Amino acid sequence: MLELFLKPYYWFRMLCDELHWSFVSGVVIICGVNQGMSSGLSKISTQYYMKDEQKLQPSEAQIYSGIIQLPWIVKPIWGLLTDTVPIIGYRRRPYFILAGLLGAFAMLSLSLNHKLQLASALLFLTGASAAQAVADVTIDACVTENSISHPSLASDMQSLCGVSSSVGQLIGFTIMVTAFCCLIFPRLLINVIWLGVFGVLSIPAALVILVGMILHEPFIHNAAYRQVGQKFLDACKAMWMALKCENVWKPCLYMYISLALSLHIHEGMFYWCTDAKGDCWDHILYGCSRLSSWSSPLPECF
DSSP states (O other): OOOHHHHHHHHHHHHHHHHHHHHEEEEEEEEIIIIIIHHHHHHHHHHIIIISSSSOOOOHHHHHHHHTHHHHHHHHHHHHHHOOOOOOOOHHHHHHHHHHHHHHHHHHHHHHHHOOOOOHHHHHHHHHHHHHHHHHHHHHHHOOOHHHOOOHHHHHHHHHHHHHHHHHHHHHHHHHHHHGGGGGOOHHHHHHHHHHHHHHHHHHHHHHHHHHHHOOOOOOOOOOOHHHHHHOOOOOOOOHHHHTHHHHEEEEEEEHHHHHHOOOOOEEEEETOOOTSSHHHHHHHHHHHHHHHHHGGGGGGO
């Protein structure tokens, strides 16, 4: 029985010995804390912010949510930058630091400024989203590099990313559901809660800065900055060649069409269930629906 609990520890220690502890710590922080845990916290706090502070209608909030997700749509651009544009002799570390600084600044600005205009709030939320996207694509690049140098551990690295993300989501959704139960308190307390969440979300961004400081990465001597444009162009051509392959563009087209045509009424449901004039059973119903999201990452942990 004891060996069953010690096996994950031995597996984790093996990854630290083979891949360097800074890389493993970076995966846990980026995938588990900055993405997994933050996703649950930021989603509900952003929805309350749009509804109660900015006084937006569900259709308007959904449009602005799409704008906030734009940095994730252009993730290939961030990937090309990290691969072709080194900064001060490093390809990964500076991008982690810049992403952490951007995310921390955006979250603290939202938390400390209670009367922001819609344009400013949208800019900060989009900046925080961009910070997460840059950190995500940079750690993916690190995983790819280590998968090439350690092909026997490629599946273990993917498992580490998946487990970290799942555990982080469980923690984030647990905190989210607990905060949602506070709907029984006065509306002013609810506003204080989600404003505080924005401040708390600056901590994961600060941890991304830590990843950039501790990550073990070889220094690039005599980096050819004059050839950055040509390297970027070559990378774009290689990506275009990959997209021309049927095994690539067909699944991409299917996913794009399925997501574009999959209509949902999540924003409207959120406004309906959190209406101050609504029945308390609406809140219970919405809480139960969030419990299903809370439990969805469970299978990935086993």
